[in-house]
Amino acid sequence: MTTFPFEINAREGKARTGVLKTPRGDIRTPAFMPVGTAGTVKALYMDQVKGAGADIILGNTYHLMLRPGAERVNRLGGLHKFAHWDGPMLTDSGGFQVWSLAQLRKMDADGVTFQSHIDGSTHRLDPARSIEIQADLLGADISMQLDECTNFPCTHEEAEESLELSLRWGERSLDAFGERDTQTLFGIIQGSNFADLRERSAKGVVSQGFGGIALGGLAVGEGHEQMCATIDMTVPHLPDAVPRYVMGVGKPIDLVESVARGIDMFDCVLPTRSGRHGQAWTWAGPVNVKNARFAEDLSPLDEAVDCPASRDYPRAYYHHLFRAGEYLGPMLLSWHNTAFFQALMQEIRASIAEGRFEALRAHLSEAWASTKSKPRTGEDTAS
Template sequence: MAIFPFDIHASEGKARTGVLKTPRGDIRTPAFMPVGTAGTVKGVYMDQVKETGADIILGNTYHLMLRPGAERVKKLGGLHKFGGWSGPILTDSGGFQVWSLSKLRKMSEEGVEFQSHLDGSRHMLSPERSIEIQADLLGADISMQLDECTDFPSTHEQAKKSMELSLRWGKRSLAAFGDRKDQTLFAIIQGSIYEDLRQRSAEASLSETTSGGYGGFAIGGLAVGEGHEAMCNVLEFTVPHLPESRPRYLMGVGKPIDLVESVARGVDMFDCVIPTRSGRHGQVWTDEGPYNIKRAEFAEDQAPLDGSIKCEASQSYSKAYIHHLIRSKEMLGAMILSWHNIAYFEDLMARIRTAIAEQRFKDFADSFRSNWKG
């Protein structure tokens, strides 16, 4: 497979900033990937997403497999053309749905048999089928191995069994991926909150690969109920076992404070549904945490959401107007807030990159922690 060049431009402690070079464009790291579950970042036009500073978005294997169907997406030119995004796309493998839709699936060594939440139809998602969907049909630039997102809490034995299944699926994913040009595959490190299991997962993923190995390493199985402190602890003892020459991706995370703390521990890439999900419910993200625009205090507030962010949604609409839209259940309100929230997250990542480059990330992180009220 292709191993995309990953150039580290500066580092401070464990935090680092650089560029992951893909055939479809550079990804500045640390990077936040807006989530485009069904081929769309909910409520936001793709050109707006690009204008926020996003270099890459995420697509979802499970949902696109069911609707409109991965074969149909391929017939229509692949996910980039279908969704109108010309930059890099990373797709998840469907592994998260192994966890989140546990009542609708049966898992075996072969893979996962899902019962569609849409119409009850059954679909088998094996490591090989997951790679076919991601790389061949959707045309993802970065694919993920199929894994099992381990339940929390889990006993050590349960987490070990789950981690070992993910390792076996990872080997099959690698074999299925083969020698594809201009595309790469990331491993997923599992092991719940157990240090020895995370180390075993990382070392096995490194040693059991061929032809240069995985193009990057993701840390999965977090943000599933373990809490912020436990998440940080897992990163402390997991990241040192991952190679410095490949990007490190923390899956499904998270709140702004999570991003800052994870960068401090050496993480390079993130994704989360928070910006758009919050936007649909009236939440506005800031460096202090979120606030709800529906509160009465904003009914006559003529200030913009955040005049410091270079985004039309952040600068051009008053809080009073968005308060009115959200209280009136007008879809425009959710669209504006989703747009702003993505812009806020991308602005945060840009500030983090600059702070690392200027060797003042520690001060930035200390200040961010002291102001955080979320």
């Protein structure tokens, strides 16, 4: 199994900063990956994404296989060329999106058959096909094994069945991936919020020998505290020398607390999704620019962020753009949020290197305490 060199340069507690070296460029860790679902980070040029400080972006297997089609992307030169991104790219396996289809999918031991949310057409995704799409057709630098995402909450038995299926699919994903000189494959841990199952899944995935390890089954409604508890019960079973990735996370407070627990990589649609709905993320907390109190506010969104959208446009202008329904509002706000998330990661990396991460963590935990998400339900299924 080909792995990319991963150097850890500094630590503070469990937090660590380093570099994951890929043939297309270095990824500074901890790293936040902007999500380019359909080959685009919504509302942004790739030059803006790179200028904001992103080393790597994420592409979506499910969406690209349906439209424009993975084979077409390949004929057009692969996803890097198609999307005009020359840096490293990670693709998800499609498993999360298929899981979210609920009534439109049918699982079996070998894969999943599902109906397109676009036109209702029937498609099949199994470990080999997922790898073919990601590594061969799209040309991802980092591919993900196909897994079954577990519902939250769920029973111990349901979580156990899911993790066993994911382990089997992990082996099949590795077989399909084979040996490659310029690409690698990450495995995915499941087990919901059950400590014994997370340990079992982690040990199984580690033994399979992936180039990186992701914690799946998070950002599915468990809330901030349970997310942290699940990371706590999983990380002790992971090797130190392999990059650790929490999928689909999340809010700035989630990133800080995950880094404190030894996580290296993240992705989430939040920066651009918030940007499209009028929410700006700042060092002082989230700001809803549609609020009437900003109608005559001449202060910038956050002048501490080195981005034109953050420092050069007053909040009053953002308020006007969103009230008027102008396209420029979501474009500028998505740019700001993307830059803010990268500024956060840069500050986290610097604070670890300089031995002040815990002080930063304490400060941000206080500033962002109100943003901690609650569980979707009060039911607690943890053992």
